[in-house]
Amino acid sequence: MSDASSVLVPICMFGMITAVVLVPAWLKSRERERMHDTLQKAYAAGQPVPPELIAALQQPASQRAIEPPGSRAERDLRRAIVWLFIGLGVIAIGLVGYAIDYARNDGYSWAGLDLLGSFAGLGMIPFFIGLAFLLLWSVGRGASRRKS
Numbered sequence: 001m002s003d004a005s006s007v008l009v010p011i012c013m014f015g016m017i018t019a020v021v022l023v024p025a026w027l028k029s030r031e032r033e034r035m036h037d038t039l040q041k042a043y044a045a046g047q048p049v050p051p052e053l054i055a056a057l058q059q060p061a062s063q064r065a066i067e068p069p070g071s072r073a074e075r076d077l078r079r080a081i082v083w084l085f086i087g088l089g090v091i092a093i094g095l096v097g098y099a100i101d102y103a104r105n106d107g108y109s110w111a112g113l114d115l116l117g118s119f120a121g122l123g124m125i126p127f128f129i130g131l132a133f134l135l136l137w138s139v140g141r142g143a144s145r146r147k148s
Contacts (some may be wrong), residue, residue, distance in 0.1 A: 003041070005097075005111075009118040012090075032057075072138035080133035087127025094119025 035057065039049055094116045101112030 004030060005115045005118050009122060013122055016122075071140075073137050076133050076137035076140055080130045080137055082132030083126045085130075087123045087125070087130060090123030090126065091120050094123065 009049075039053075042049055097119065098112045098116040101109055101115060105112070
């Protein structure tokens, strides 16, 4: 069991890092591609395209005036929930692996604890990212209450 965890943990870690970096970039590029296709079809059909929309698309994403629906605090809460449950899920995988090892060995073993510790440590990364988003949500909600 120790050999499997020594291979699985780095693969899972680098897989998660890759997914966290590449998936949002891929989704943004698909969204931008669909927007350009829609604009191209509207232009081909002779419909006027607002110059503000074209100007907004030419700006970098960080400077765009067009905000997606929902406040920043709501998005932070959604992200917090997702990250917290990803972390808890990874920890649960470690607990299941430990339970399986415990049942196979008729009790406690170091390999099972190594597996549990590896997945628990790996699960803490997204869990604490979720806690950070939860803190941002709390701060943002308090700031919006003070504004109103």
